[in-house]
Amino acid sequence: MSSDSLRLTVRQLQCERDERVLFRDLAFQARAGEIWQITGANGAGKTTLLRILVGLHGFYEGQVRWHSPLAPDLLYLGHQPGVREELTARENLRFSAALNNQPGDVDAALDAVDLYGFEDVPAAHLSAGQKRRVALARLWLAPKKVWVLDEPYTAIDQNGVARLDQRIRDAAGDGTLVLYTSHHRVGDDVRRLHLGAEAPA
Amino acid sequence: MSGPWWATLRRELTLIWRSPADMVQPLFFFMVVVSLFPLGLSPKPELLALVAPGVVWVAALLAVMLSLDGLFRRDQESGALDQMLTAPVVSVLPVSAKLLAHWLLTGLPLALMAPLLGYMMQLPVPALATLTYSVLLGTPTLTVIGAIGAALTVGLNRGGILLALLILPLYVPVLVFGAGVVRAAVDGSPTQGLLAVLGALLALALSLGPLAVAMGLRISAGD
């Protein structure tokens, strides 16, 4: 691939938290159309790494460089789905779509994550898996160039996992860079970044 | 560009509307606290009229402060706050919409309730209008300043009492001029100058406050 497809360069990244070095000398380059799976034991710093990449966590050493402005291109799903229980599935999704400048058919997106018929149910009455699906529905709205997904497969049933796999592969095929944390593997061409096995200092 | 701002305003209004306790509790607190004073001090009208400006103002101030603890907490716990901070908008925009919605449904009712409580506290009727204006001009300032504290303590346990320690000293000027203008009205002195001071504090809080709140939220998120 040509160098202009380069999206992200990470160099000598080091992060400490609560007296512990989470990772050190982390370095990788990610390009458009690649899928990166970040693995590691619980507490290895997967969530922290993603938060550093999207600019939510600023206490680190080293360099994180996005080669074009990140904010307009980013679709970030955090560890918590970001769904408020007082609002219905549709209201939640509409708000994130407006906030993230992501036009698209909200109802069709909810359909795509199997929430047909649940659009007007307050999120308080949805199961954990369904709440995550409300958040995941954003993947079916207008495309973004970078997806950063923290444990997108958590609490999702088999059927949903297959759909999500397909969606991620389709997006990557269209040139989206996908970075996600999970133990689940989307396919063979996925690049792996393993955190951990770092001796405590 | 107004998309995210309006969307946030609508969402916040819906949220508060759906959990009316958030709206009613500060108002109820305001009424109960003010009602305690005649019982604790003495029901003598002259005495009550003397302390009324301060009592109503301190109660309003505490009511605003108590309403702020949950301002960002549930968004933080649900992960919605991270969504707001990573969205392609200047984070001051959703923050200011949030603050406006919060004031509309908590601060504004306090201002509307204030003349009634002032009357119960034996304030002379001509001073009640000034009391209302002062609470109307003062509560948004309190909301904005308090939101800075709420943003800084959002991820912390026992944020409530800490919030009080941080922001009550910052509330002093609003209290001084808020109660002061009501006292001036009772004494028959001119009040425009003091209302202008409350307005100046409000303008200052509105112009710099949301920036500080947005920065506080980023700091609390880990930046």
Place this chain on the structure above:
Amino acid sequence: MWNTLKRWYHQLGSPRYFYRFADVVLPWLWPLALIILAIGLVWGLAYAPVERYQGDSYRIIYLHVPASSGALMGYIAMGVAGLVCLVWRMKMAEVMLKALAPFGAVLAAVSLISGAIWGKPTWGTYWQWDARLTSMLILLFMYLGVMVLQSAIRDPRQAARAASLLALVGVINVVIVKYSVEWLNTLHQGATLNLFSESSINPAMKYPLLISMLGMWLLYAANVLMRARAEVLSRERRSGWVRKLVEGH
């Protein structure tokens, strides 16, 4: 000149260099501060002439004024450190911010207590809700707020940034509080020492005051350097130079 300043800024911005600097300066600064403060206080309390109206009670200015000025300057310094910390993310500013708070709070308390002792003979009361007294009380509360916030947040860098924002908001607040309580009630006399015009204090009384002020500021500086040095060591304890230092001794 400018380049020298810039070099200093960058060198002191490096924790390692700062540690060496503090190590060299502190053994001298402590005794120097204490001696100067002692000279100022003894001169002021025992040898300066009595005042025409207030008699001996005015002598408390030799403690009161240095403490008040130190508390005020300390908070402003915290605001500056906060700004540097928020804008340039300089680590030493975080350290300084944390180091400035405790002694500043102590000075604010000293100022209030000594002011109360003075208030009794001059105003006939230990406490008056006077503009300056009230401002100092609020300043003490704001010092405490910064310290409490800092201790409530576990990550030291995050704590420092949160405290920075609070200190910065606090600096604006101090100005407004001062103005508002002045409107409310003013009894306290105007400032005695004035940089730009002739001071309204007799020279025989002024020199010990200036000396004790200098002594108090130096004491504050020494306290801040000591605290900052300890904080630097604790933050950098895993770095090579600190380990070498510990093993070397």
Place this chain on the structure above:
Amino acid sequence: MNPVRKQRLIVVLAVFLGLALATALAVYALRQNINLFFTPQQVVSGEAPVGTKMRVGGLVMEGSVVRDPDTLDVTFDVTDGKGTFTVHYQGILPDLFREGQGIVANGTLVSRERFEAEEVLAKHDETYMPPEVQDALEKAGHPGARKDAAGS
């Protein structure tokens, strides 16, 4: 212009607008004499509104203090050299109260000549000097010996 930049511009403009408004309101307030503090000159000229609560300040005129030996009633004249009016007060005066000293009184202006005080505060002035120095200054007729403290 990309949307984020446009938003930033709007935010910056709003901040400047807000600060300008705050300044304008503050300037307006300062012109209103919001602390209702009046000097003897303002009282005598009629600038101070009769019948409202206010604070007045000035120097106690030499030889004007009249104490009622039976009650705590006291009257004295307050001056700033450009105007003089009488203050009536019932209560214990502070220790530092003496003729020639600056005072601040809270109360009501009854007429242009008479002030009914609820509270009298001795304003300790910011000049510090040993008694011998003051004697010397007074002998030399130096004006600094009696500095107007109330007006400052």
